[in-house]
Amino acid sequence: MSRELAGSLDACAGRHQARPRGPFFGTGRGVASVLALMLVLPAVSARADELIVYSERNESLIKPLFDAYTKETGVDIRFITDQAGPLLERLKAEGESTPADLLITVDAGNLWLAAQEGVLAPVESETLTANIPAHLRDPGNRWFGLSVRARTIVYSTERVSPGDLTTYEDLAAPKWKHRLCLRTSKKVYNQSLVAMMLERLGPEETARVVRGWVNNLATEPFANDTKLMEAIAAGQCDVGIVNTYYFGRLQREKPNVKLALFWPNQDSNGVHVNISGAGVTRYAKHRAEAVKLLEWLSAGEAQGAFADMNLEYPANPQVQPDPAVAAWGSFKPDTINVTVAGSRQAEAVMLMDRAGYR
Amino acid sequence: MTGGDLAHAQTAYVRPAPERGGGRRLIYPGALVLAALVIAPLLLIIASWLDPQTEVWRHLTETVLGRLVLNTLTLAVGVSSGVLVIGVGLAWLVSMCEFPGRRFFEWALMLPLAIPAYVSAFVMLGLFDFSGPVQTLLREFFGPHGYWFPEVRSGGGVIAVMVLALYPYVYMLARAAFLTQGRTTMEAARVLGLGPWGGFLRAVLPMARPAIVVGVSLALMEALADFGAVAVFNYDTFTTAIYKSWFGLFSLQAASQLSTLLLLFVALVLLGERRLRGRAHYHAALPNTRAQRYVLTGGRRWLAAGFSGVIFAIAFVIPMMQLLTWTWGVIGTELSARYLGLLLHTLALGGVAAVITVAGALLLAYISRFHRDRLSRPLVSMATLGYALPGTVLAVGIMLTFTGVDRLLSTLWQAMGGATPLRVFSGTVVVLLLAYLVRFLAVAFGPIESGFARIRPSLSEAARGLGATPPELMRRVYLPLLRPGLLTAALLVVVEVMKEMPATLLLRPFGWDTLAVRIFEMTSEGEWERAALPAITLVLAGLLPVIFLVRRSAGAVFSSATGESD
Numbered sequence: 001m002s003r004e005l006a007g008s009l010d011a012c013a014g015r016h017q018a019r020p021r022g023p024f025f026g027t028g029r030g031v032a033s034v035l036a037l038m039l040v041l042p043a044v045s046a047r048a049d050e051l052i053v054y055s056e057r058n059e060s061l062i063k064p065l066f067d068a069y070t071k072e073t074g075v076d077i078r079f080i081t082d083q084a085g086p087l088l089e090r091l092k093a094e095g096e097s098t099p100a101d102l103l104i105t106v107d108a109g110n111l112w113l114a115a116q117e118g119v120l121a122p123v124e125s126e127t128l129t130a131n132i133p134a135h136l137r138d139p140g141n142r143w144f145g146l147s148v149r150a151r152t153i154v155y156s157t158e159r160v161s162p163g164d165l166t167t168y169e170d171l172a173a174p175k176w177k178h179r180l181c182l183r184t185s186k187k188v189y190n191q192s193l194v195a196m197m198l199e200r201l202g203p204e205e206t207a208r209v210v211r212g213w214v215n216n217l218a219t220e221p222f223a224n225d226t227k228l229m230e231a232i233a234a235g236q237c238d239v240g241i242v243n244t245y246y247f248g249r250l251q252r253e254k255p256n257v258k259l260a261l262f263w264p265n266q267d268s269n270g271v272h273v274n275i276s277g278a279g280v281t282r283y284a285k286h287r288a289e290a291v292k293l294l295e296w297l298s299a300g301e302a303q304g305a306f307a308d309m310n311l312e313y314p315a316n317p318q319v320q321p322d323p324a325v326a327a328w329g330s331f332k333p334d335t336i337n338v339t340v341a342g343s344r345q346a347e348a349v350m351l352m353d354r355a356g357y358r
Numbered sequence: 359m360t361g362g363d364l365a366h367a368q369t370a371y372v373r374p375a376p377e378r379g380g381g382r383r384l385i386y387p388g389a390l391v392l393a394a395l396v397i398a399p400l401l402l403i404i405a406s407w408l409d410p411q412t413e414v415w416r417h418l419t420e421t422v423l424g425r426l427v428l429n430t431l432t433l434a435v436g437v438s439s440g441v442l443v444i445g446v447g448l449a450w451l452v453s454m455c456e457f458p459g460r461r462f463f464e465w466a467l468m469l470p471l472a473i474p475a476y477v478s479a480f481v482m483l484g485l486f487d488f489s490g491p492v493q494t495l496l497r498e499f500f501g502p503h504g505y506w507f508p509e510v511r512s513g514g515g516v517i518a519v520m521v522l523a524l525y526p527y528v529y530m531l532a533r534a535a536f537l538t539q540g541r542t543t544m545e546a547a548r549v550l551g552l553g554p555w556g557g558f559l560r561a562v563l564p565m566a567r568p569a570i571v572v573g574v575s576l577a578l579m580e581a582l583a584d585f586g587a588v589a590v591f592n593y594d595t596f597t598t599a600i601y602k603s604w605f606g607l608f609s610l611q612a613a614s615q616l617s618t619l620l621l622l623f624v625a626l627v628l629l630g631e632r633r634l635r636g637r638a639h640y641h642a643a644l645p646n647t648r649a650q651r652y653v654l655t656g657g658r659r660w661l662a663a664g665f666s667g668v669i670f671a672i673a674f675v676i677p678m679m680q681l682l683t684w685t686w687g688v689i690g691t692e693l694s695a696r697y698l699g700l701l702l703h704t705l706a707l708g709g710v711a712a713v714i715t716v717a718g719a720l721l722l723a724y725i726s727r728f729h730r731d732r733l734s735r736p737l738v739s740m741a742t743l744g745y746a747l748p749g750t751v752l753a754v755g756i757m758l759t760f761t762g763v764d765r766l767l768s769t770l771w772q773a774m775g776g777a778t779p780l781r782v783f784s785g786t787v788v789v790l791l792l793a794y795l796v797r798f799l800a801v802a803f804g805p806i807e808s809g810f811a812r813i814r815p816s817l818s819e820a821a822r823g824l825g826a827t828p829p830e831l832m833r834r835v836y837l838p839l840l841r842p843g844l845l846t847a848a849l850l851v852v853v854e855v856m857k858e859m860p861a862t863l864l865l866r867p868f869g870w871d872t873l874a875v876r877i878f879e880m881t882s883e884g885e886w887e888r889a890a891l892p893a894i895t896l897v898l899a900g901l902l903p904v905i906f907l908v909r910r911s912a913g914a915v916f917s918s919a920t921g922e923s924d
Contacts, residue, residue, distance in 0.1 A: 052868070058879040059871075081879060082863040085605050089754045090864060093761040097768075097781060113608055184592045186602060219488070220511055223592045224884045227489070234489035235502060246884065310883070349606040353421040358594060 051289050053079035054087045055104040057276055061309050062104065065302055075289055084110035091119040091281060101284040102293065106276040107188045111143040112342025120279035123291050131298040131316045135335045136275050145275030145338065146297050146306050148313040151193055152271050153262040154247055155239045156232050165262045171239065172212020180216040181228050181237035185352040189243060192341035193272045194348035199340045200269055203351065210355040221358050226250060233257055248311035248324055263331035270332040274341055275315060389725040392718050393737035396796045399755030400744055406614035414603055414612040422599060430596040432513050437581040438574050440521030445528025446570060448666060450558065453536040456651040457662040465905060467666060468526050470673035472900025474857045475523040476586025477893050480886050481677045482519050483590055486510045516593045520581050522673040528573035531805055534842045535566035538812060554652060568811045571631055572804035579746040579800065582620050596620060597748050617751045624746040678897065684890030692891045704872040704899055708852040711794035715851045716844060718795055719802035727810050745800035749860035756793045757864055760784060785867055793861040798854050802847040809843025852903045856896060873899065
């Protein structure tokens with residue numbers, strides 16, 4: 001037995017000698033030099049004429065603006081994108097040594113939390129307070145809305161007449177049984193909607209509305225607004241709640257889609273809006289420059305482009321929305337401060353869980 | 359004679375004698391340091407229990423937790439048994455049988471590995487949901503209520519998508535096991551009077567068990583940690599509760615606590631399997647392919663080809679066609695010179711991370727084979743559990759670890775008279791590579807460990823009898839025999855790193871965007887069609903290592919098995 005083993009062993013070893021390096025091990029040296037190259041690459045160090053941004057708003061919506069700003073002012077902007085949760089943890093962990101000057105998120109709740117956690121610094125700027133309405137910025141001036149996202153009702157033009165629609169709350173009425181489609185309650189947009197409702201109606205009435213919605217669902221909640229609208233178009237349900245820019249995108253792709261937007265709650269509080277916005281970090285190394293960028297984004301062409309690139313509404317009321325967006329008509333927005341989206345978010349999540357809204 | 363007896367008959371042996379000597383002084387402490395590095399983020403996450411989150415816990419247990427646990431168990435059982443049946447079945451067919459197209463399927467069946475699960479989830483949902491083309495067509499023919507279709511956004515739908523995305527783990531590991539041991543074992547079984555099925559079930563399968571278990575546990579861990587695919591289906595699992603606690607209820611602490619329960623679950627499952635396996639050890643007979651493949655005949659050969667073809671089509675061809683269609687629509691506006699940079703970053707990170715991670719895993723596997731003791735055993739076991747954690751939670755744990763190390767070094771530096779705060783790790787590519795090491799160590803460790811397990815100790819005894827020194831032993835006996843396992847490990851890590859999203863997003867240096875980052879950018883606002891271009895580039899880039907390494911590994915196995923030079 002052992003003789004056989006030794007024989008095979010020799011065969012193995014012999015083969016190995018004939019080919020001393022496997023393909024995998026042969027690349028070791030090449031890989032080592034790549035690694036060495038990576039190591040000597042300079043670590044991030046902030047230069048004087050640059051800004052560093054942590055952004056939840058994705059690259060295609062911010063980079064064109066940053067490039068324009070660089071062209072105009074000569075200030076370089078470097079950024080990373082990620083979800084707000086991890087970015088906030090990173091800011092907290094880095095503390096004083098953070099390279100970040102500006103934090104951009106796509107939801108007021110996230111900005112509210114960042115301010116709560118103390119990673120943002122107040123900015124006293126007359127330009128910003130003049131350009132951004134009070135309900136779209138932090139009362140403590142630690143963050144400012146830069147674009148408005150309206151979450152409204154979408155309906156099938158084949159099966160629903162706009163006269164049947166009135167309010168978000170009305171979608172809980174029995175006449176919508178098996179006709180309503182909703183996106184998941186795990187999406188922050190719906191959490192904000194319910195948080196604002198809590199502020200306005202109180203916990204009992206809000207719970208009644210949410211339970212009514214759940215009872216009226218035609219199918220399980222969807223993972224995103226686009227799928228929801230496609231379901232309405234395909235006849236799975238008749239009415240739903242979506243952010244307008246998703247509708248704009250769908251319309252651009254399928255101009256004849258038999259859906260339309262409805263502005264609810266016009267006789268009461270108005271359409272639910274959230275923001276995408278930004279705040280200067282507490283330990284910003286380029287504070288003055290960061291404030292300048294914020295001011296630049298809050299007015300003029302930059303403000304228009306910030307909203308238009310994603311078919312959102314400008315936060316600055318003096319700036320007109322994109323023509324495609326303006327074509328949906330004007331509406332009265334809810335003017336409760338968007339801070340509520342953050343401060344009552346956890347409460348809203350718990351309420352939706354209890355109501356069985358998945 | 360039972361299968362277990364048969365396996366024992368072939369493999370009766372004594373526990374490998376510790377091979378001490380050269381290297382121990384360096385290797386052993388090195389392995390402990392590595393294990394500690396990998397465990398540190400896990401410990402940070404476990405430390406979240408120091409800050410009890412009673413309110414969040416009360417809410418979760420009162421409302422959603424029961425259903426989530428049930429859903430998660432359904433997913434775990436469904437995915438595990440699905441990948442087991444499909445992975446082992448396909449591996450058996452391509453490695454032991456002969457049927458039309460076998461040579462093609464042998465490597466093609468690994469390709470689905472390159473498609474991220476969340477991408478195939480989105481594609482499948484797009485095709486088969488109510489508003490998708492399939493049901494729209496059915497409605498046109500049979501009217502709105504004239505047909506029956508299973509609910510796609512359901513447990514069954516998620517399980518199907520995950521099985522198709524994750525079976526390659528089991529397939530690859532089982533195939534490697536069958537190739538190195540299967541045919542000789544089958545020959546022995548045949549001599550002992552067992553038919554093909556008997557030989558498979560009672561001899562080959564028990565011997566391949568460690569490898570198959572590794573494959574299934576990788577698939578299980580990935581399914582448990584997955585957020586992308588379940589989110590697309592809005593199927594609530596334990597991971598959902600984790601992210602709900604963090605992003606919805608603003609409690610990262612509660613999210614971390616929930617994550618540790620996933621770790622515990624996986625640890626218990628693995629421990630249970632090990633208990634069930636008992637004291638049996640499985641070593642390969644020496645490779646010998648004199649034994650022939652089963653040449654399937656008649657209907658069975660077409661059945662085998664059909665089964666392989668259907669799996670390949672659903673898991674790979676259909677998602678690819680859909681991605682290509684979408685890409686066609688956006689390529690004019692989306693494709694730019696930047697893609698070259700994205701591609702290079704992706705490949706470089708994948709390649710370098712694979713080398714580091716495989717080296718680390720080899721070190722740990724070496725230690726757990728030769729220096730098993732009270733200290734190293736639990737460390738190694740724990741170091742390979744991190745894969746069960748949801749990526750974003752682990753990424754934050756890793757980030758906190760390294761900012762902590764930086765702070766410590768900075769304090770030391772300033773105490774020694776240094777002027778400015780020191781930032782050694784934060785924001786460098788080193789952190790990102792170490793993050794991949796932490797996250798994917800389990801992926802590399804599994805194939806290497808099961809490769810070690812198949813090498814019988816008598817080999818090294820014989821080599822030492824012939825005067826081989828330990829380094830020679832490693833170089834001339836172990837490494838050549840481990841090569842298929844090492845290649846599998848490297849391939850898995852390359853592909854996993856290329857797909858990896860949460861750690862890359864959080865820890866990448868400025869400008870180090872990868873294809874996965876680009877996919878995130880697009881999908882975060884629901885623009886799946888625009889994500890098709892980076893997704894398909896990612897899949898194509900993933901094919902390079904798959905094809906290259908698969909060919910190599912197949913060649914290595916065959917040549918060492920037949921004694922031909924390669």
